[in-house]
Amino acid sequence: MAIHESFRIMLVEDSATCAELAKCWLEDGLGTGFILHRAAQLSSALELLQQRVVDLTILDLNLPDSRGLDTFRSILEQDRSVPIVILSSEMDEELALDAVRLGAQDYVVKDNRIRNPLARPVLFAWERVQRYRAEAALRENNQQLQVARSVQRYLLPDGPPMLPGFDIACRCEPANLIGGDYYDFIPLQDGSLGLAIADVSGHGTAAALLMVEVRATLRALAGQGLGLSEVMHITNQLLTPDLDYNFVTAFFGVLQPQARILRYGSAAHPAVLMHADGAVNRRDSHTPPLGVHTGGSVISDEITLRDADVLVLYTDGLVERLNARNGLFGLNRLLEVLIRNRHLTAQEILECILMAVRDFSGGTPQADDETLVIVKVGSEY
């Protein structure tokens, strides 16, 4: 049986012949896919453990600088996470049993007449090491996930803002493996409202940290009275050096409530506007996302909004939700739901869309964050 080569075994044995015998047993029983460190005395063994290069210790209890259970205790105390298999002489079998009682994983008797006694306990230890590594990776991922969740919770608004003449609803459904969705409402000094939605590529802590940067940049620039193109352009210039292989699709709009004018800039982030009669006005953006290159241009435009218009901002996790047959929910289904329910309030429309996505998916796991912002125009609000 071949063991993965990252399995590091420390053989603590002062006799060169017995060490060679153990090596033969290991090679014979497990192949050559392991790294063997030999220590001929306790002090060298403790050093190796300190260097954290050991997954399993095979230990002779009687060494030049330590004897019996003292040897075992010293090794155990140095690193309790490393399993220990005692290599015992026939005479010291009682001692080896005591070591097992104190926490050694197993013991084998150094006896050439026994055919490869090391294989079974070493394989058992290997299983244990693999389990520990998997658990450690899981703990690490969970920690990352918690950080990302906290960041996302902190970043996203508590709820939609009150804006006279507009009905706004918003929701971000985070995936298990947090993505980089971000949306924001930024009240501006002239009474208009900044509307942002962005999707950072990647997952976890890295994506969450990029969201922080996008948010900080947009918020800082939005308050300085700059034109939309400038805001997007500077954001792109600031982000690009930090992004390496990541990128950010973003829509940033400024809604003037009195004039009912929406000016917006978009970097590869689509939006949809539906009129009262059900006509669809797709606002696709064919410009590159932010962070790809500093010279990229960003589409900017202006829309005059009318009564009962519904502006839908969403991230791709929503329209790219898969069902069990790998079918995409898609923009057309979203538009169908929107047409059927456009007379409802922003919150109701949002719930209808999210329910349609859930029904379509049939319970398949959510792979990406799903974010939806609905802005409905109406004199009654």
Place this chain on the structure above:
Amino acid sequence: MDMQQLRERLMPVFLEELNECVSDMQRYLASLQRNPEQSVREMLVNELYRAAHKIKGAANAVELGSIEHLCRQMQDILMTVRDGQRSIDSALLAQFVEAVRFLDVSAAALRDGSVPGSGPEIFQRR
């Protein structure tokens, strides 16, 4: 790897180790013959014990029963000395010298490719 292959692989390592231990034991015995003070005697007995223990295990690995048996006897006696049940007098020292000579002769025989003779009953004369 069958027993024969295993033995062939281990034998050069064993011979080197045996030579090393025989030299060490000869040195320890010579020191003991000079009747050193108690703490040095204890240390030398301990080192002799360790060397006998080492060769015993190594001899088992290469299936040399006579050497293993002799070293086990040495180890048993040294344990009683170490525990204070017995003192190491000149008669006992002479037996140890003889035992180490047997190990040395055995090593020479093994280097020549012959099988060492069965061990002398050095320690049963008491």
